[in-house]
Amino acid sequence: MTLRVAVSGASGYAGGEVLRLLTSHPNVDIGSITAHSNAGQKLGGLQPHLHALADRVLEPTEVDVLRGHDVVFLALPHGASAEIAAELSDDTLVIDAGADHRLENSEMWEKFYGSPHAGTWPYGLPELPGAREKLQNAKRIAVPGCYPTGSLLGLAPGFSAGVLQPEDVVIVAASGTSGAGKSLKPHLLGSEVMGGMSPYGVGGSHRHTPEIVQGLSNAAGEDITLSFTPTLAPMSRGILTTATARYKPGVDVATLRAAWETAYQHEHFVHLLPEGQWPTTKSVVGSNHVVMQLAVDEEAGRVVVVVAVDNLTKGTAGGAIQSMNIAMGFAEETGLNTQGVAP
Numbered sequence: 001m002t003l004r005v006a007v008s009g010a011s012g013y014a015g016g017e018v019l020r021l022l023t024s025h026p027n028v029d030i031g032s033i034t035a036h037s038n039a040g041q042k043l044g045g046l047q048p049h050l051h052a053l054a055d056r057v058l059e060p061t062e063v064d065v066l067r068g069h070d071v072v073f074l075a076l077p078h079g080a081s082a083e084i085a086a087e088l089s090d091d092t093l094v095i096d097a098g099a100d101h102r103l104e105n106s107e108m109w110e111k112f113y114g115s116p117h118a119g120t121w122p123y124g125l126p127e128l129p130g131a132r133e134k135l136q137n138a139k140r141i142a143v144p145g146c147y148p149t150g151s152l153l154g155l156a157p158g159f160s161a162g163v164l165q166p167e168d169v170v171i172v173a174a175s176g177t178s179g180a181g182k183s184l185k186p187h188l189l190g191s192e193v194m195g196g197m198s199p200y201g202v203g204g205s206h207r208h209t210p211e212i213v214q215g216l217s218n219a220a221g222e223d224i225t226l227s228f229t230p231t232l233a234p235m236s237r238g239i240l241t242t243a244t245a246r247y248k249p250g251v252d253v254a255t256l257r258a259a260w261e262t263a264y265q266h267e268h269f270v271h272l273l274p275e276g277q278w279p280t281t282k283s284v285v286g287s288n289h290v291v292m293q294l295a296v297d298e299e300a301g302r303v304v305v306v307v308a309v310d311n312l313t314k315g316t317a318g319g320a321i322q323s324m325n326i327a328m329g330f331a332e333e334t335g336l337n338t339q340g341v342a343p
């Protein structure tokens with residue numbers, strides 16, 4: 001089966017990565033590609049790495065352009081996708097890379113995004129417990145945020161297995177600058193970012209906080225409490241997440257490690273490294289692979305999990321295509337790879 005697929009936001013980072021991956025997907029024919037201020041431009045001038053599509057012209061992001069495709073990827077700013085998705089047929093698979101449909105709690109949406117909530121779609125992180133069933137035959141999929149991808153994959157196994165305490169979860173993550181998108185932002189100028197790291201969204205104010213709380217609470221079966229701090233690192237791609245949580249009294253080290261080994265033993269894209277090896281963001285650049293390592297800090301009574309993802313691949317576009325594969329009944333790994341780029 002060949003799907004006709006449209007990509008909106010194709011001039012941006014997330015849309016560009018969706019296109020890069022789709023060009024090697026055997027079941028996809030790339031239909032309309034759309035943009036906003038860059039509509040009318042050739043893709044080659046904006047995404048010079050996408051040689052195979054260089055002469056394709058970006059159309060405006062309008063419902064009429066997106067209609068008539070089997071699958072539509074929306075890689076638009078927050079708030080822009082809900083309106084378009086509502087106009088697309090129920091038979092079209094719509095995959096939203098933005099945040100509009102990720103949260104289950106409308107109050108949380110309004111608190112963190114400051115607009116009316118558009119509703120909740122199946123969450124596109126297949127490795128979470130119960131997620132695959134909801135993605136099969138889905139016609140609407142919400143792609144997770146990039147920080148939630150590493151954070152949830154890092155701690156969900158411990159909560160699902162009932163070995164972690166729900167209160168006092170702490171996550172600190174360092175992201176590459178592509179996480180912020182392509183539009184001009186003064187704090188992302190090379191001279192601001194190169195040679196140093198800086199925090200932002202400190203004190204529970206980052207909008208990914210409720211998304212991570214939601215996923216971990218669902219895994220735990222009870223509400224968890226979280227302190228989440230994002231930081232900006234001088235690299236273009238990648239997120240290194242350090243997630244720690246208290247383990248329940250009496251749980252031993254072997255039981256803790258077994259929870260993660262069991263959760264990921266059959267997963268194609270998520271890999272608990274052999275003991276003693278630690279993840280690096282460099283090892284996952286351009287791949288849909290997630291690598292992690294776990295340590296048990298017995299003095300502190302905490303599990304420490306370190307996770308590396310490529311924010312644009314597994315953290316957005318690769319995860320979106322993996323979910324498309326599930327929804328459409330293709331083998332989950334179709335068109336995706338687990339090999340990084342080195343050095």
Ligand SMILES: NC(=O)C1=CN([C@@H]2O[C@H](COP(=O)(O)OP(=O)(O)OC[C@H]3O[C@@H](n4cnc5c(N)ncnc54)[C@H](OP(=O)(O)O)[C@@H]3O)[C@@H](O)[C@H]2O)C=CC1
Nearest residue numbers: 009011012013014035036037038075076098179181182183
């Ligand atoms: N970057 C990342 O790592 C991740 C991004 N995401 C999400 O993906 C989405 C896109 O992010 P990203 O690619 O980084 O952002 P970019 O700023 O790189 O790209 C934004 C895209 O949206 C288009 N656009 C801008 N304004 C509008 C508008 N008002 N209406 C319609 N289209 C518009 C732009 O078109 P033009 O260039 O023509 O103006 C461009 O194609 C966001 O919702 C983001 O949260 C999710 C996970 C990770």
Ligand SMILES: CC(=O)N[C@@H](CCC(=O)OP(=O)(O)O)C(=O)O
Nearest residue numbers: 098099145146147175176179180
């Ligand atoms: C480095 C950086 O700025 N990252 C972005 C997160 C990008 C992303 O995944 O998030 P959404 O899809 O939810 O926007 C941020 O912190 O806002």
